[in-house]
Amino acid sequence: MLIEILQQTINGLAIGGVYVLIALGLTTVFGILGIAHFAHGSISMFGGYLTYFLATSQGLPVLAAIPVALVAGILLGMLVEILAYRPVRNANHINAFIVALGLTMMVEGINLQLFGHEQVVIPTGLSRVFRLGGITVPELRLYVIVAAIVLVVAMMIFVERTKTGQAIRAVAENRDAAILMGVNVRTIPLIVFGMSTALGVAAGIMVGALFAIAPGIGEGLVVKGFAVLILGGLGSFPGAILGGTVLGITESIAAGFISSAYKDVIAFVVMILVLLIRPQGLLGRAP
Amino acid sequence: MSKHKFTRACAALALTLVAGSSLAAEKKLTVGVADALTGGGAVYGLPQANAVKMAAEEINAAGGIKAGPDIYKIDVIAYDDKANPTEATNAVRKLIDRDGVKYILGFCCSGSTSAVASFIGNEKAVMLVGNAAERSITTKKIPNLVRTRPPADYTGQAAGTFIARKGQKRIAVLGALDVGFYAQYVDSVEREIKKVGGEIIAREVFSLKDRDMTPQLTKIRGLNPDAILVVGYVEPAAFVYRQAVELGMNIPRYGFTSGSEEQFLRVTTSEQMEGVWDLRPTELTLLSASKNGVAYHANYTKKYNASPSPSSPYAYDQLYALKAAIEAAGTAENTEAVAKALRNLAVPPQVVMQYQPVDGKMFDVNGQAYTSNGAFQWQKGKWVFVEDLPSDSKAYSQFLSTLK
Incomplete structure (x- = not known):
């Protein structure tokens, strides 16, 4: 029993890592700019597709394709901010909401046109399996967990310890005060979108390597991302990390010990239960 | 025949030919x-x-x-x-x-x-x-x-007989069991293995969009089955086969999927597929194919630059x-x-x-x-037709006629 619980926890950690990255991207945009960026999942899938394309059609090693896709993600995120969200930044919130929905459909369409309707799996060549007692950890899952941790730590250091990070937090806290303090608020959204999209692209690559990328998968991922956001607390970085990990492990344990048929349902029931007790989410601030 | 009559006959003949050609x-x-x-x-x-x-x-x-x-x-x-x-x-x-x-x-x-x-x-x-x-x-x-x-279920009956003959008694099922015909297949398998004292010890489910099967497989692994039976669409089934190996499950894997080599290899490696059985209608594989089948495979591959799926x-x-x-x-x-x-x-x-x-x-x-129906096994990167599975179409047809 103990081995099964540990195995299910490790199973859940890998997918939890993906949820964390998606949720961190979403919470950064939402917490700082107040935009529900629904296209985040589709853009993540674009990153996964791009890595697959570079690795298979262009013959790049996967380890070289990943940084290229991440840089492309940063640029794409900035482009999205300039072309899609900047024009409606000072308009009613509903405008940004509609733009987000339209953008989702557009990116899904672009993915379909550029990469086709077939599901693709990013070929990593990592097929070793590590065994410890009765627990098995596939090499790829281990690297995904490690990569997720590294990215989360890097992002936390960037936000907490750098000047740009301080400026981002200042804008999130009080935009007007940040302007008075000399923060260039025009560049902050650009940086936020670049950073958020890079995290999303990383998540897309992980999904593509662990499972598969296909039309429609991005939408499911963004729904889970928003669920994590609510579970962890809107706008809270630690909340997104905790929420994503909890959701991944809960899904895995629920499927293993209750029923695989209700895997998603059980995870959302847990989310609702948490919100009944803590409406602000696990680590959100009470209003 | 006068010149006039001859002209009329020629005209009539021409008219008939024109009319005939327009009819056809x-x-x-x-x-x-x-x-x-x-x-x-x-x-x-x-x-x-x-x-x-x-x-x-x-x-x-x-x-x-x-x-x-x-x-x-x-x-x-x-x-x-x-x-x-x-x-x-x-x-x-x-x-x-x-x-x-x-x-x-x-x-x-x-x-x-x-x-x-x-x-x-x-x-x-x-x-x-x-x-x-x-x-x-x-x-x-x-x-x-x-x-x-x-x-x-016509195929499931034959598959059940095959699994029973292989001697595995405790079978764990993982599949798209919310889809009627997959559940019918499993029911037929269960009927046959019960006849030799076997049982289905787990019925775990995946949906068409599921790609992470490790929770279900971990649960199954804990039950120590003699074999697993995977019923479902190719893509999720391919993930089951891959992740079963990743979880160290070294037991026979039976399936009902009808996927081509190409379709499976998009998700798994040939090594991860080695030894997997597909118990299904004797569809298209070159080893089981008739002369028509071989020609079909060649023509399709040439025309679409891809192998045809076995069920196409x-x-x-x-x-x-x-x-x-x-x-x-x-x-x-x-x-x-x-x-x-x-x-x-x-x-x-x-x-x-x-x-x-x-x-x-x-x-x-x-x-x-x-x-x-046939038993196909993955051997060195290919589905190999191993044997026919005995199936009585007339008896099944009579059974089908009794259903409403």
Whole structure:
């Protein structure tokens, strides 16, 4: 029993890592700019597709394709901010909401046109399996967990310890005060979108390597991302990390010990239960 | 004969020739295809649509369909039903109402096919079902519907006998058990293994979109089964096979998926697939294929630059069956006559699948065709046909006739 619980926890950690990255991207945009960026999942899938394309059609090693896709993600995120969200930044919130929905459909369409309707799996060549007692950890899952941790730590250091990070937090806290303090608020959204999209692209690559990328998968991922956001607390970085990990492990344990048929349902029931007790989410601030 | 009479005779002859040639004028017969061209079901639907188009080109090149005095060249319109009941209903309505199509082929997936089957009996059209394996599609005695693929439980019975013979007693099932025909397959397997004291110890579920099967597999691993049985669409099934190896499950893996080598290798490696059994109708693999099958495989690969999926000939055979029925009925206009001719059809010589006729006919009274069943095993990167699985099409046909 103990081995099964540990195995299910490790199973859940890998997918939890993906949820964390998606949720961190979403919470950064939402917490700082107040935009529900629904296209985040589709853009993540674009990153996964791009890595697959570079690795298979262009013959790049996967380890070289990943940084290229991440840089492309940063640029794409900035482009999205300039072309899609900047024009409606000072308009009613509903405008940004509609733009987000339209953008989702557009990116899904672009993915379909550029990469086709077939599901693709990013070929990593990592097929070793590590065994410890009765627990098995596939090499790829281990690297995904490690990569997720590294990215989360890097992002936390960037936000907490750098000047740009301080400026981002200042804008999130009080935009007007940040302007008075000399923060260039025009560049902050650009940086936020670049950073958020890079995290999303990383998540897309992980999904593509662990499972598969296909039309429609991005939408499911963004729904889970928003669920994590609510579970962890809107706008809270630690909340997104905790929420994503909890959701991944809960899904895995629920499927293993209750029923695989209700895997998603059980995870959302847990989310609702948490919100009944803590409406602000696990680590959100009470209003 | 006077000069005048001779001129009149010549004119009459010319008129007769002109009239004759116009009577045998080439006509166009538009056939519709409703199938999953995108989405999860596309692994079955797209190759089916391709197969129909290829058969149409072949038939046209060989002179078309001769129905009485008319010769028809075939035109194919294919719509994407996304394996979704609503989309399938819309696609078929569009084919019948807007495009004026009388013959509709394809139908890879059971949910969408059942939706169309529920109203096709009221239409002046003939529906030819391919890969969709839900049993109830041919239990309703719909006179204008036939199906080339046998129902899943017909195959499940043969598969159960095979697993029982292999001696494994405790079988864990992981599959798309919320889909009726997969559940019917498993029920049939269970009946057979129970006869030798075996049992199904777990019924775990995955959905079409699931890709992470490790929670279910971890649970199954904890139960120490003798073997696992995987029933479902190719893509999720491929993830099960891959992740079972990753979790160190070194037990026999049986399946009911009908995926091609290419489709599996998009997800798994050949090493991860080694030894997997697929217990299914004797569909297309080169080792089990007839001369027609080998030619079909070569032509399809050349035309589409991809191997055909094993189940795609169900759709290819639909068009040849339709051609034979129209020629036997002597009309393409009277769908009732064509539907009747289909029920009385001997297996056409051009088909790819190896059908087991019932009373000498390709389709039984229920409109159901039967192929033999086979055990295929993944060996060094390929599905290898290992043996036929004994199947009694006549007995099953009688059983099917008793169902409503």
